[in-house]
Amino acid sequence: MTHASHDLTLADIARHLNVAFEGDGKQPVRGLATLKEAQSDQVAFLANRAYLKDLVATRAAAVLLHPEHAESCPVPRLEIDNPYLGYAQLSQLFDPLPARDVPGIHPSAVVAASASLGEGVSIQANAVVEEGVVLGEHVVVGAGSVIGADSVVGDHSRLHANVTVCHGVVIGQRVILQSGCVIGGDGFGFAHDGSRWHKIAQLGGVVLGDDVEVGSCSNIDRGALGDTVIGNDVKIDSQVQIAHNVTVGDHSALAGCSGIAGSTHVGQHCMLGGGAGLAGHITICDGVQITGMSLVTNSIHKPGVYSSGTGAMSNAQWRKNAVRFKQLDDIANRLSRLEKNHRGQM
Amino acid sequence: MTHASHDLTLADIARHLNVAFEGDGKQPVRGLATLKEAQSDQVAFLANRAYLKDLVATRAAAVLLHPEHAESCPVPRLEIDNPYLGYAQLSQLFDPLPARDVPGIHPSAVVAASASLGEGVSIQANAVVEEGVVLGEHVVVGAGSVIGADSVVGDHSRLHANVTVCHGVVIGQRVILQSGCVIGGDGFGFAHDGSRWHKIAQLGGVVLGDDVEVGSCSNIDRGALGDTVIGNDVKIDSQVQIAHNVTVGDHSALAGCSGIAGSTHVGQHCMLGGGAGLAGHITICDGVQITGMSLVTNSIHKPGVYSSGTGAMSNAQWRKNAVRFKQLDDIANRLSRLEKNHRGQM
Amino acid sequence: MTHASHDLTLADIARHLNVAFEGDGKQPVRGLATLKEAQSDQVAFLANRAYLKDLVATRAAAVLLHPEHAESCPVPRLEIDNPYLGYAQLSQLFDPLPARDVPGIHPSAVVAASASLGEGVSIQANAVVEEGVVLGEHVVVGAGSVIGADSVVGDHSRLHANVTVCHGVVIGQRVILQSGCVIGGDGFGFAHDGSRWHKIAQLGGVVLGDDVEVGSCSNIDRGALGDTVIGNDVKIDSQVQIAHNVTVGDHSALAGCSGIAGSTHVGQHCMLGGGAGLAGHITICDGVQITGMSLVTNSIHKPGVYSSGTGAMSNAQWRKNAVRFKQLDDIANRLSRLEKNHRGQM
The missing domain is CATH 3.40.1390.10 (MurE/MurF, N-terminal domain)
Structure with missing residues (x-):
């Protein structure tokens, strides 16, 4: 290979x-x-x-x-x-x-007349570049990829096959978007009137810094009002969800299946383990690592490694312990009573 | 923006x-x-x-x-x-x-002769509409999207770019499908013969009610025999999985990365937090909220908020506690013994 | 339906x-x-x-x-x-x-002259087959799907609509790839120089055995040096992530939203429940079942059922117990002290 x-x-x-x-x-x-x-x-x-x-x-x-x-x-x-x-x-x-990238526009690709194409751009079979898009030099748009109206892609960035960049997205230089990822879909915003939901049009965009990579089947949603902003040199694995108005600082890395809920801010040089989740509207300072499948629901203000969950064990052992977890507050209260009684006896 | x-x-x-x-x-x-x-x-x-x-x-x-x-x-x-x-x-x-939606069929789109197109339909570049599809009035089919044979899409619904609607899917009015989502892929059904798997053809479909939204890279699988059914005004975020023969009641909302296993029924006005999971073959009544990354393995018959998991803490603190979790049943038994002895002494 | x-x-x-x-x-x-x-x-x-x-x-x-x-x-x-x-x-x-598969190449599909097509191949609208691809007999390439250069697809395999197979991927016979899945995107490999990340080109490929199925929006990443290898008769549900250089043994089944981190080896006849996660660089022996949303961070050498996590309960009850989880090591230590004192008294 x-x-x-x-x-x-x-x-x-x-x-x-x-x-x-x-x-x-x-x-x-x-x-x-x-x-x-x-x-x-x-x-x-x-x-x-x-x-x-x-x-x-x-x-x-x-x-x-x-x-x-x-x-x-x-x-x-x-x-x-x-x-x-x-x-x-x-x-x-x-x-x-890279040796396979033929500069030029494949005849089956659809490129709007108003799009601006940098030198050496390669637009592959059945790709679509909509109105007002600006592609920098040597940008590669893989087969079947779509770039929505008014989006901007910086020099030497590569969209692999079947990538979707929605309208009004700004992408830096040397960015790599793996197949199946979606940049700029609508954030999950609805107002409830007491009986039903009303959609909030997601009017912000997405800004990706330079040297960002986004993995297969990952998505970064557009902001509700302001933008969702991913810093420089941020590396995002496959199956990752980044919700609207999230910001991620430079050089952070997010492993597969992790997710960040809306309006959360992640600092620089942070790392999310696989399947980790950050709740919305919290702030994670620089230099934080979250281990795999941990859930963080409060802001973190001190660099370091954080975890939640329980380690795996045999199902038979686990069943016994998981039942006790539901009694844990009771266990703690009984222990306190026993300690108190014991002190009374001494 | x-x-x-x-x-x-x-x-x-x-x-x-x-x-x-x-x-x-x-x-x-x-x-x-x-x-x-x-x-x-x-x-x-x-x-x-x-x-x-x-x-x-x-x-x-x-x-x-x-x-x-x-x-x-x-x-x-x-x-x-x-x-x-x-x-x-x-x-x-x-x-x-909406201002950008040009009614008509882009010359690069492929629309089967047997498809029925409502007034004001917009079918964008390189989209594909297969045999027997019925599109209501003012339906928008984004660039690169594919609608499989015999599917029906209601008035004013919008498929963003690179959406896949498989064959025999029924979609209501004013539905919004974000890029990269897949409606009607095969459910995960196999029979085991003792040594290997045999595929069960997924013969059901998917029915989406009116005013449903499905986020980027989410999927709703088709039913094995009957249909997978999503009610009216159900809002589904990005990276969500809905397995075969699930039903979700009206006005429910499913946050990012959540998942519902096969044949589970979710009531009306329910909410799943990000990354929450529902096991298969269970029933969740109306008005239930599941907090982020919780796993529900049994039916819930009473409205309210439900949770599982442990909160995040420093990894050093977590390691100590997670070890103790594996001893929890033992701890509880030792506490009971101590209480018994203590009562014996008093 | x-x-x-x-x-x-x-x-x-x-x-x-x-x-x-x-x-x-x-x-x-x-x-x-x-x-x-x-x-x-x-x-x-x-x-x-x-x-x-x-x-x-x-x-x-x-x-x-x-x-x-x-x-x-x-x-x-x-x-x-x-x-x-x-x-x-x-x-x-x-x-x-199957009755709908018309053999031949749809005029809107783009097939490289150097591709080799077996008898009865069906290449549907707006699909793309790149240079050097080899398709076996009766292979179906759904609308909008892309097969990258030099990939090989075995007889009777089917790519549904909008599937992406990247370059240099080898796919067995009777394989089914659901819409939106991506086979062969880059693995998540970067070297850190103390201040920033440097991409490691992912030079390996992906090999899928015979009778494999991959669900909607799932991804299998290509290897860094060697290949990512999926055995025969492996069934992979929707929203699953398989990272680079993973191997999965024959007849294993991975439920929706599960994930396997890099270089982990899963044996034959294993089953991952929905949302389960395996850490990287571990080995799971044959015949292991991991229950839903469990995290496994160490190798497993004995067949059986394994679990982690806590069962769902009402949020009010959960809040009390989750607080106690953070005190668990302290609780265990206090219990031991009490037991010691008690023995001293007897």
Whole structure:
């Protein structure tokens, strides 16, 4: 699955990482692999001590590793302070997608006459670009994707296939939108008259900063009045919901199936675990981590790791304990009474 | 982001709400905003006492408010019993979408010859309308949306871009389907023969009442034999799953990431919080609220608010308590023994 | 909603199930229904003793049932060891979709010249098949679906409308992909340099075995280096997330809204309840069931049923108990002290 999009050598790799290299620079490199699975034309990396055992037996063409592990490496080495970062940088060289992007508009795509297209834009089969849209340079609009009226997409951003960007959305540079995600659907706003709901037109938009990524089947809803705002370098996994008027600070990361309810503010460098949920109208300060499937209903003002829930156990054990959870207040009161009586006796 | 689709004055606004108004009726109104952010050509509203502090300093063209707050308002006022409802009604005036709906069939759309199209229908670029579909008057089918064979869509309903309505689905009037939602995919039905699964063809359909809204990336699965039925005025947020043969009563609202398993019946005027889950084959009576991320595995026969789970705390504190949860039955038994012994001593 | 795609008789039904039948074999059968709702031209089934009360009053043309219930059946019977399985087999006869699949390429579809198409392939309106794709015999590509470059789809597989299969994905035979699902979006992989994220190109693919089904709006992300691998006969419901480099063993079933984080391995014949979550980098052995909305953060090495969480209760009761949960470690410590003191007294 991992093929080089063009011919590369170990010397190319070393140059790309800007690291010194000893060995046969002409050795072709056709891909990346784990230490264990790497063939003699693949580069591997050691980013976790747990894999030191695989290092000694690796057959890779070369290994990215921290200098402290240099001696244990049986093959040519690429020494680097942060091998995982080096791997990330190398991985880009082997991505087959960019080579396939043909600039221009596929004849089956529908592009409004009033849309403004930057240089090198690629609009693929059956995509739709509506009135007044502005696409920056080298924007890629995948097959079947739709960009609604008056939206703006920054340079070098990529919409994969079947992405929907609704009207009036502003997207930064180098943003990646995975297939099936929806940016700018209506927020969930209704007024109740005592017997039924009345829709509140969602008049705000969505603003995505630079270097944002949004995963498959995730959605970011448009604001009711102001905008929903996602900062720079925010990474959003698949199946994530971000409701109207949420703000997420720069460099935060939201794992799969997490959700943020309306008007909640998340700080910078925050991380939500998979399936975590934030209630609406709360504020999470910078540097907060929420562990998987935790629910947060109050603001958090102190950086750190927060959790809720109970760990998994056998269902038989769980049934007994879950019943007791419903008696917990009673248990605590009985304990207090017993302590009081006991003190009385002493 | 919030622009009037056409020129409106304060007099127009007052007339639309059917309220008395004193002041310069000719003042142009170009949008809505919060009390704090409103400019002199925007109308604001006070729907929550928490914002009384913003009322006294507002620069809005006028403010929708309850008569009891009239004296505190420094600008012209629109007095109304339910200002939030008034805001909802006004918001519709500023929605830019309806003005953009061009009636007719975009040349790139594919519409089966056997489809029946009501007056004023708008079928946008690259949409697909299959055999035997019936679209009511002024139905909008957004770009890239697909309506499967023999489905029916009522008057004034709107499918945003990239919506999928499968075959044999019946959709009421004034229904709004946000981008990426899927109505009528197969329910999750399989028979096990002891070693493998056999698919049960999902032969039922989906029926959506009038005034239903379904959020981005949500899905409502078709029934196995009978239909999955969503009542009138039911509001469904983004990332919601509704399984086969579920019924949801009129006026209920389901927040983001909630899910309802197969054959469960939800009453009228119910509310599911974000991420809440209902097990299959249970019944929830009218007027039940389930708080966020709660799991309900048994039927509920009494209106009220129901919850499960534990509140969030620091991970260090949580780890200690979560371990104790696994000992809870033991703790309860030890407490009972101690109480018994204690009574023996007294 | 449940109509026969062609004319069938009771004799046809009996022959299809390979069971003996006494009665009027020429009786037309126009569909399936529950015991309670079946009309005289519909076949019903009894798969659960709870419905024995409906059996005695049924008006069905015939009933599928276990021989032990034969005596209670007032209408012609089709005796079979596993009536639910029989119902699954019959249901296929009444699915209206296959009859609608017109072989060939709709003129609005875009199919790359380098794609290879098996016999009887049906590519519907506005679908896109990119360079190098290989479609087996009788593959159906629904309206608006996109298949990315170099992907392979096995014989008799069906993509419903608006499905996205990204590049380099391998799909087995008889696979069913419901609308809105995404196979092969990028996994959530980023390296942090101390201040910001760097994307790790996701160079692996996705491999789906034979007889896999994926529900509406679900996603299976591509691997970082190796592939994400879904075994044969794995059934995946709607709104499910499967992260990069996950493996799921044959015959497992994942209910709606469940999620599996990266590099986790799930065995064969496992079942995830709705909304259940598995943390990353863990291993679940064969034959494990996780109940609804449970979170599993450690590997499981023993077959059985596992759970986490707390049952739902009234919010008033819950508030008291949830507060006590935060004191649970303290409660346990106080109980131990009391027990110690008590023993000292005795």
